[in-house]
Amino acid sequence: MDTDRFSKLPAVIASLVLLPVLLELLAWYIEGEEYDVARAVTVVLVIVALALITTVLGRIRARLPVLLVVALTVTAAGEAVLGFVAAFGPVLWRGGVPGELHGLITAGVSAFAVATGVYLLVQYHRGLYLPYLEAGMGPLPTVTKRRVIGESEILIRTMPDIGPSVEKALASCVAMVDQDDLHFVAYFGDQRCRFYTDVLEDGDLAHFFHETDQEERRTIYLRAGNQLNWLTQRLNRQLRRLEGGVLIRTVLDVERGAMFFYWIDETRYLIGVTLDQRKVDVSDDKMARLVDTIRGHFTLPPINQRERAPKPQGHLRSIPRSERWPESGS
Template identity: 35%
Template sequence: MSSPRSEDTAAAWFARMSLLHRPGFWIPVLVMIGFGAYHLVWWASDTPYSSAALITLLACVVAALLMLAIVRSSVVALGTSVKFFLAAVGFGAAVLGVDLVIGPARVGTETTTDVVGALALLGGLFVFSAGIYLRTDVDRPSAIRPGPRHVAEERFRLNGADAVLRRFRDFGPGTNRLVDVCRPQITAADLHFVAYSVDGECRFYLDVLEDSNVDRFFDQVTPETRREHYLQQARYLHRLMTGLNASFREIDAGILIRVVLDVERGALYYYWIDDRRFMTGVTLDQEMVDAADRKMVHVVDEVRVSLGHKRIGDLER
């Protein structure tokens, strides 16, 4: 029987290999194959080499890809445009480099042309790779870079369930009172996971994901995998909320203090505390989404009071 760690590693490997199934990867590869076939036919035949014909062909391909990108997205964001521009420029430079290396000498001597072509090819591949990386990796929510490892762990019975408490670096002795606020609300019936974060990094989380009464929610993933993804999603949500709050300030709408991601099997809660702190919670039971949300409100209110802030209900008063 394979261990949960090996299953998680395999899943992560297949997630990375999913890049091979994206049009952003294989369309340029096919174009490069066609480019190589063009030069192979030219080399094997007696027809004169025509850079103009090749450039015209590549321009048509790039124009078609650009039109496809515009059609698929009604709004072309600046970030997306920059990534596409990097990939296109890098691809074009690589094509030019191959053309210089294979084709006749056009930059001084034949040796000079080969050197310039090789440099253009290497530089183009680097820029193209940067554009593809930004396009496929940085924007993935699972900004899915693992966070820091916990530095302390406790396992105990809590409200009739098997609980796990993990502390991270910079936990601080004053944070213990926040853990105590969470303890009464965590049960196997509704609120299954609560995390407290500062500056985008988790300080502690408390959950009952390994309790036998919660096993029915784990058909395909392990509790450990869920924990890692909850923390990753929390960091991504925090960055997203920071950007949205900047927009809301322009219309004097105040701070976005609560987000509930009601999914098919449960819900993920995000609560803003202040500019540096936030809390996230999870229920795995769809029927308990409202009950768990009420518990999260209570937890966040008590945490806010402990930190010297108003309760959520008092913010508009």
């Protein structure tokens, strides 16, 4: 569900705080009682500013971590200036800040800092310290097809409209997945998943699912792929001075299977998954060939032409204690 988690905050703020203030102003006007207009206007302006801030956060939430850091820095600097004026103003230039205004601003800054800290702690507890990684996923593929190839029933989910080159990439991915080794492949372009295909619902793979079902796994894989892309971009900035080019392959070899991240070009990448630890190398080779095939669809040269070391032939000879070990030459 692609809903804006911040879209309702301005309305909540207005209904809980701003509306009572406006009703109080209306009662003051009708009854003709004394009322501190300056204080009421200050409160209204602060509430309106908070509503505007939440609206802006809702529109550019993909940069929320940066915004939080910048906002905390700015508010801390403003609070420092305000505290200096409140403390030394009456002494240095016989002026200062009204106590109510100082208290209101201090309370607002403190509330913002506490809310930010709680939010980041919740994200950290969920294993996702960077909110961008969730917000940047965008809408997921919804068009579902199923195809039977051999003994495998392959699930295919795509975005509604994909171009001819992406169609070719989809066909290549469908041809690679099977129930023996490569079980899931997702294609990302322009910061969102364009399609994915898998055989996770195959009966031979049922013993790999215990606490999560197939749909949950797909969501986790797509989210992890988004995270890996974000982390890869940051690592590329650090590794740029090594003059080795961009990071084109990352393998998360876990206890049961592995996840593969393969870079295609500046805007595209692939995520692959095998559930079988015995088939990690086979799946890795498949992903490498798949990326080169997809790059060919976009008239790009292959980048994964790697050679594996030849397997040792014959039997290894043990070295007796009386025989000296060969020295390592330079």
